Every structure is written in structure tokens, then in C-alpha cells.
Amino acid sequence: MNFLHQAISQAFDTIFNVQIPENQVNLEQTKKEFDGHVTFVVFPFIRHTKKSPEETANILGQYLKENCTQVADFNVIKGFLNIVLNDEYWLNTFEQQILKEDFGFLKPNGEKVMVEYSSPNTNKPLHLGHVRNNLLGYAVAEILKAAGYEVIKANLVNDRGIHICKSMLAWQKFGNGEKPETAHLKGDHLVGKYYVIFDQEYKKEIEALKADGKTEDEAKKQAPLILEAQEMLQKWEAGDDEVKTLWKTMNSWVYAGFDETYKKLGVNFDKFYYESNTYLLGKDIVEEGLAKGVFFKKVDDSVWIDLTADGLDEKLVRRADGTSVYITQDLGTAQLKYDDFKMQQSIYVVGNEQDYHFKVLFLILAKLGKSWAKGLYHLSYGMVDLPSGKMKSREGTVVDADDLIQEMQDTAKEKTEALGKVDHFEDAEKENLYRMIGMGALKYFLLKVEPKKRLLFDPKESIDFQGNTGPFIQYTHARIKSVLTKANYQELKVTYPSHLAETELDLIQILSKYPEVLASAAKEHNPAAIANYTYDLAKSYNKFYQTESILKVEEENIKQFRLQLSCHTAATLNKGMSLLGIEMPERM
Incomplete structure (x- = not known):
């Protein structure tokens, strides 16, 4: 313009x-x-x-x-x-922009960005909260990549600490040598099972101690299981061979389970960081902060930073006994990530319960004079709720990712078969279609809402072939592919009509906006912009399809133009949805 x-x-x-x-x-x-x-x-x-x-x-x-x-x-x-x-302007836009091979991909801008997402604990399976986190992180990374950035997808795995030792100890005491293959469970579910068992047995010990006259607080601290877990953590930190071997074995089970879930979700990573390797980082930064006068010591030798002038509070960065706190580790890990990749932006995809933590982290790094601190960004997102009673988890508290994925595929199968349009499909094609529809519905529903908003997710409502849903957009894509197949379409040089129908003009207009929407989604770290654009494009195509004849129009040049317009609408739908990690069926 x-x-x-x-x-x-x-x-x-x-x-x-x-x-x-x-x-x-x-x-x-x-x-x-x-x-x-x-x-x-x-x-x-x-x-x-x-x-x-x-x-x-x-x-x-x-x-x-x-x-x-x-x-x-x-x-x-x-x-x-x-x-x-005028029509000439829009036809020129179609020919000079939309038909180009690189349409929908912005030129490389020379900037590097890291997107850190997932961040699981190795004591339990991925759950519904992780699903939103992974889908959001992956989509933002793909959008930035299409917008011309060099992108590193990172995953910081919480693989150490007392919670990990709880699973290990419970398996030692109650597992009888059970392994994923003997238990017929994914490794992450098996380890999660023993984390739950630890909690159950720990509560029994607390009740027994309370019955002997201990207070609640005393019972929690003196219960034999928690004392053994603390001892196990100390042994781990001291490098005890037996504890380390068990830790490596059980973590390997969890990683195999995570890999399966990541594959189902369609997400991937370029770089893994492990807290077992990073938890001691940050101690040098504490010394640096003391030397610069950014941090100060209290009489008990603990180290703090005073952020009250910035509207925050005093923050502990090293305990009196010299051990790190969580933010110490994050300071060190932030420095490590920058040293590894020298990126201009570093995006942390973490739930909004950590908003304050990241304000403090970024502010401390800025006060330490880290030039790269200005490129740090917390992509904060809201919780995902399910209607009560819709799904139950194995433990009855948190819906795990594998159960949700299976529920989506089962619902997709039920709704698709009810329409009776896949009876002639081969069994393998049916199953793949149910997977694409189920995962498309899940991803689209979670991504069409702006990240900061809390959302209510109903699996059954998300799988609807009408309205603002993934399956509606997938069905539109399949409809276009069906038209092109019937026409035996091959892209040729087209003689354009002298006049555009209203729906043709509307379709070209919305297609032309894709690069602008992509640039905005990248700048705002907002996959919802792409999701809602693809919905508007699908709606516009369906109006065109219902209004204008394509295959039966008499004028050959108009027929070929409409086929070409259909082809590039499908391609743009596919580009947009692929940024959200959503596959598009060729037929439905």
C-alpha cells in the first residue's frame, strides 16, 4: 500500500x-x-x-x-x-505477491532468538498445563522462524531435587524391581506412580506421629520417609554411586516416556538444559554482584538484593550457609544460555504464577549490567481448566497429557464416524485422520485464545466441523483439495478475468494480509493472531465456494483462475496451521 x-x-x-x-x-x-x-x-x-x-x-x-x-x-x-x-490492483497483488513461492515467509532479519518451553519435572508425566506450554512454545518458535528469525528451541529439564528423590525412594521401598516393560506402563507414568505412592505413605507416617502426640509440623519434619528422602538428596549431591545410578536409570525411563508424548504433540527441541548440570551455576554471579555493590550481605552472611525502590522487595540470592536458591540458578542458567548462543532475544514460556519471579530475575540481570538482559521476555500464559467430570486423571487430580491426547482421538473418531463420510477409507487412513482431527482440535482450541487468558477447554466442543475450530479449517482445506482433484488441476499461466466477483475480491484481500498477520504475531508472540486469521480465511473461502461456480463455470479462463485461487488458499491455510503444529488432511 x-x-x-x-x-x-x-x-x-x-x-x-x-x-x-x-x-x-x-x-x-x-x-x-x-x-x-x-x-x-x-x-x-x-x-x-x-x-x-x-x-x-x-x-x-x-x-x-x-x-x-x-x-x-x-x-x-x-x-x-x-x-x-480496483480489480486490477487486486489481481496484480494476487500475481505479484500471493503466487510467489516465498509468500508467507519473511526475509531473514539476522536476529537470533531462543524459545524455552516445556520445562518438565522428571518425577511425573506431562499434564494439561504442560500441553498448553508445549503447544504455545512450539507455535511461537515456528512463527518467529517464518518471520525471519534464527530460532533455538530449548527445554530446561528439572531433573534433580527432593521431589525426584521421593519417586526414587518409593520405588526402592515398594517397587519390587518393577520396570516400564514389566509394568506395561510408559516410563514417566511408572515413575509418577511411585511419586504418588511416596505421598500416600508419607501421609500415613504423619498421621501415626500425630497419634503419638506430635504436632502437624513436627510430624511432617520427623516422618521417616521424608528424612530418608533428604538423606538420599544429600547422597546425590555428594555423588554417591548407588544413588546416582538409580537416578540415571529412573530418569531414562521418564525421558523415553516424555519423547513419546512430545512426538504425539508434534513438538521438538534443539537444545536441552538439565538442572542437575545448572543448579550450581550462579554462584559466580553472586560474587560479581557483591563486587559491583548490586548485592549486599546481612549479618548472618546471607546475600540479598534490595529492589524496594523498584516497587518489589528484598530478594535472597544466597543462603547464609552458602547454598544457592532457585533464582541463583536461574541467573547462572541465563548467563549460560547467552554464552552458548549469543541471541538477541530469550523467551521464557512459563505460566503466570511465575510473573513476579521473572520480573525479579530480569531486573537483577539488568542491574548487573548484562547488556543482553533487555532481550529477555516472559511469555506468561493462563491456566487451562476442564469442565468438571469431563475427564479423570490416573491420580484423580491432574489430567495428564497422554490421557488427553487419547480422549481427543477417541472423540474425533466418534464424531467423524457419525457423519458417515469415511466409510470408504482404509483403516490406516482412518486412524491417521482421527489423530489429525483430534490433535488439530486440541491445538487450535488452546492456541486461538491469547496466551495471557485463562481458558476453559471442553474436548467434545473443540471437535466441531462448524465454527471457529481446528476441524472446520481442516475440512475447508480438504474441500479445496477435493475440488482440485476433481478438476485434475495443474498450475498454469492464467488469463485473468476482467471483473472480480465480490467473494473473489474478498478472498484475495484476506490472502494478501497473511505476511502482515505473520509479522504481527511474531512481534507480539501471539499464535492466536495466526489461528484466527486461518479461520477468517476458511470462512471467506467457504462463502466463495457457496457463491461462485468453480468446476461448472463455462469460461475456461474464469475456471482456471478460480482453481488457482483455491489452490493458493489451501496453501496459505496449510502454512498458517503448520505454524501452530496442525496437520491438514488431504481428504475428510
């Missing part, structure tokens, strides 16, 4: 003898209830024209119509100049 910025700037100069820089000419998409494609708001400029908003807009509109070949007409609503662009 640079030509319009230039033409409007020239109009001000020619008519009103006023120099308005092109970058101050802001254009908006015309609202659907008005006629036009682009709107220029004249209110900010009437002080230069010395005329009413309506008169200013009419004068500018007439100038554009007479002097700008792409402008077909205009109308004025108060101070809003709605500009109608």
Missing part, C-alpha cells in the same frame, strides 16, 4: 500546501459494514486543511480517484475516507 501513502502525502502538498510525511499517513482496513478496502482517518489533519473532516475527506478522495490509477472510488463517513481499490 506504499502507493497510497505516497499519493495521500502528495494530495496534502498539492491541495493544501502542507507537507505530511508518508510515515504519518496511517491506513486501516475498512470496517465490514462500510464499502471500501482501506480507510484513512482525516481527523488528525484538519488543523492543516482548515476545513471540516467531511470536506477534507471528500477533497482527498476526489484527488485520489483522479490521480491514482488503483483507486476506483471512495466514500466518506464523517471523517473517515473509505477507499475502494
Whole structure:
């Protein structure tokens, strides 16, 4: 639209003898209830024209119509100049932009960004919260990649600590040598089972101690199981061979289980960091902060930073006994990540319960003079709730990812078979289709909502072939593929029609906006922008499909143009949905 910025700037100069820089000419998409494609708001400029908003807009509109070949007409609503662009402009846009092979991919910008997501604990399976985290992190990474960034997908695994020792100890005491293959359980579920057993047995010991006259607090601290778990952690930190061997074995079970779940979710990683390797990091940064006067010591030798002037509080960064706290480790890991990759941006995909933690972390790094701290960003997201009673987890508290994935595929199968449209499919193709529909519904539903918002997810409602859902967009893609197959379509040089139907023009207009939407989604770290764009595009195509004949139109050039328009709509739907990790069926 640079030509319009230039033409409007020239109009001000020619008519009103006023120099308005092109970058101050802001254009908006015309609202659907008005006629036009682009709107220029004249209110900010009437002080230069010395005329009413309506008169200013009419004068500018007439100038554009007479002097700008792409402008077909205009109308004025108060101070809003709605500009109608001609068919030639839109057909040129289609040919020069949408048909290009690199359409929908922005040029490399030379910037490197790390997106850290997933961050599981190795004492239990991935759950519903992890699902949103993984899908959000993966989508943001893919969007940034398409927007021209070099992207590193990172996963910081919490593989050490007292919670890990609880699973290990319970397996030692109650496992009888059980392994994933003998238990017929995924490794992460087996280890999670013993974490639950530890909690159950620990509670029994607490009740027994309370019955002997101990207080709740005393019982929790003196229960034999927790004392043994603490001893096991000390042995782990001291490098005890037996404990380390058990830790490696049980973690290997968990990692194998995680890998299966990641594969089902369709997410991947370029770099893994492990807290067992990073938990001692940060101690040098504490010394650096003390030397710079950023940190201070209290009388008990503990080290703190005072952030009260920044509206926060005092924050402990090293205990009196010299041991690290969680933020110490995060300071060290942030430095390690930067040293490894020298990225301009580092995005942490973490739930909103950690908002305060990241404010403190980023502020400390800035105060330490880390030049790269300005590129740190917390992509905060809300909780996911399920309607009560819709699904039950193995432990009855948290819905784990594998159960949710299976539920989605089962629901997809049930709803698809009820429509009776896949009876002629081979069994393998059916199962693959149910997987694509189920996962498409899950991913789309979780990603179409802006990350910061808490959302209520109903698996059955998400699998609907009408409305703002993944399956609706998948079905639109399959519909287009069916049309192209029936036409035996091959892309050829097309002679364009002299006039565009309204639905054709609408479709080209929305297709042309894809690069702009992609750039905005990357800048805002917001996959919802891509999700809702693909829905609007699918709606626009379906209106075109219902209104215009494609295969039966008599004029061959119109038929070929509509097939070409259909083909590139499918390609753009596929590009957008693939950024969300959603596969598009060829037929449904």
C-alpha cells in the first residue's frame, strides 16, 4: 500500500500546501459494514486543511480517484475516507505477491532468538498445563522462524531435587524391581506412580506421629520417609554411586516416556538444559554482584538484593550457609544460555504464577549490567481448566497429557464416524485422520485464545466441523483439495478475468494480509493472531465456494483462475496451521 501513502502525502502538498510525511499517513482496513478496502482517518489533519473532516475527506478522495490509477472510488463517513481499490490492483497483488513461492515467509532479519518451553519435572508425566506450554512454545518458535528469525528451541529439564528423590525412594521401598516393560506402563507414568505412592505413605507416617502426640509440623519434619528422602538428596549431591545410578536409570525411563508424548504433540527441541548440570551455576554471579555493590550481605552472611525502590522487595540470592536458591540458578542458567548462543532475544514460556519471579530475575540481570538482559521476555500464559467430570486423571487430580491426547482421538473418531463420510477409507487412513482431527482440535482450541487468558477447554466442543475450530479449517482445506482433484488441476499461466466477483475480491484481500498477520504475531508472540486469521480465511473461502461456480463455470479462463485461487488458499491455510503444529488432511 506504499502507493497510497505516497499519493495521500502528495494530495496534502498539492491541495493544501502542507507537507505530511508518508510515515504519518496511517491506513486501516475498512470496517465490514462500510464499502471500501482501506480507510484513512482525516481527523488528525484538519488543523492543516482548515476545513471540516467531511470536506477534507471528500477533497482527498476526489484527488485520489483522479490521480491514482488503483483507486476506483471512495466514500466518506464523517471523517473517515473509505477507499475502494480496483480489480486490477487486486489481481496484480494476487500475481505479484500471493503466487510467489516465498509468500508467507519473511526475509531473514539476522536476529537470533531462543524459545524455552516445556520445562518438565522428571518425577511425573506431562499434564494439561504442560500441553498448553508445549503447544504455545512450539507455535511461537515456528512463527518467529517464518518471520525471519534464527530460532533455538530449548527445554530446561528439572531433573534433580527432593521431589525426584521421593519417586526414587518409593520405588526402592515398594517397587519390587518393577520396570516400564514389566509394568506395561510408559516410563514417566511408572515413575509418577511411585511419586504418588511416596505421598500416600508419607501421609500415613504423619498421621501415626500425630497419634503419638506430635504436632502437624513436627510430624511432617520427623516422618521417616521424608528424612530418608533428604538423606538420599544429600547422597546425590555428594555423588554417591548407588544413588546416582538409580537416578540415571529412573530418569531414562521418564525421558523415553516424555519423547513419546512430545512426538504425539508434534513438538521438538534443539537444545536441552538439565538442572542437575545448572543448579550450581550462579554462584559466580553472586560474587560479581557483591563486587559491583548490586548485592549486599546481612549479618548472618546471607546475600540479598534490595529492589524496594523498584516497587518489589528484598530478594535472597544466597543462603547464609552458602547454598544457592532457585533464582541463583536461574541467573547462572541465563548467563549460560547467552554464552552458548549469543541471541538477541530469550523467551521464557512459563505460566503466570511465575510473573513476579521473572520480573525479579530480569531486573537483577539488568542491574548487573548484562547488556543482553533487555532481550529477555516472559511469555506468561493462563491456566487451562476442564469442565468438571469431563475427564479423570490416573491420580484423580491432574489430567495428564497422554490421557488427553487419547480422549481427543477417541472423540474425533466418534464424531467423524457419525457423519458417515469415511466409510470408504482404509483403516490406516482412518486412524491417521482421527489423530489429525483430534490433535488439530486440541491445538487450535488452546492456541486461538491469547496466551495471557485463562481458558476453559471442553474436548467434545473443540471437535466441531462448524465454527471457529481446528476441524472446520481442516475440512475447508480438504474441500479445496477435493475440488482440485476433481478438476485434475495443474498450475498454469492464467488469463485473468476482467471483473472480480465480490467473494473473489474478498478472498484475495484476506490472502494478501497473511505476511502482515505473520509479522504481527511474531512481534507480539501471539499464535492466536495466526489461528484466527486461518479461520477468517476458511470462512471467506467457504462463502466463495457457496457463491461462485468453480468446476461448472463455462469460461475456461474464469475456471482456471478460480482453481488457482483455491489452490493458493489451501496453501496459505496449510502454512498458517503448520505454524501452530496442525496437520491438514488431504481428504475428510
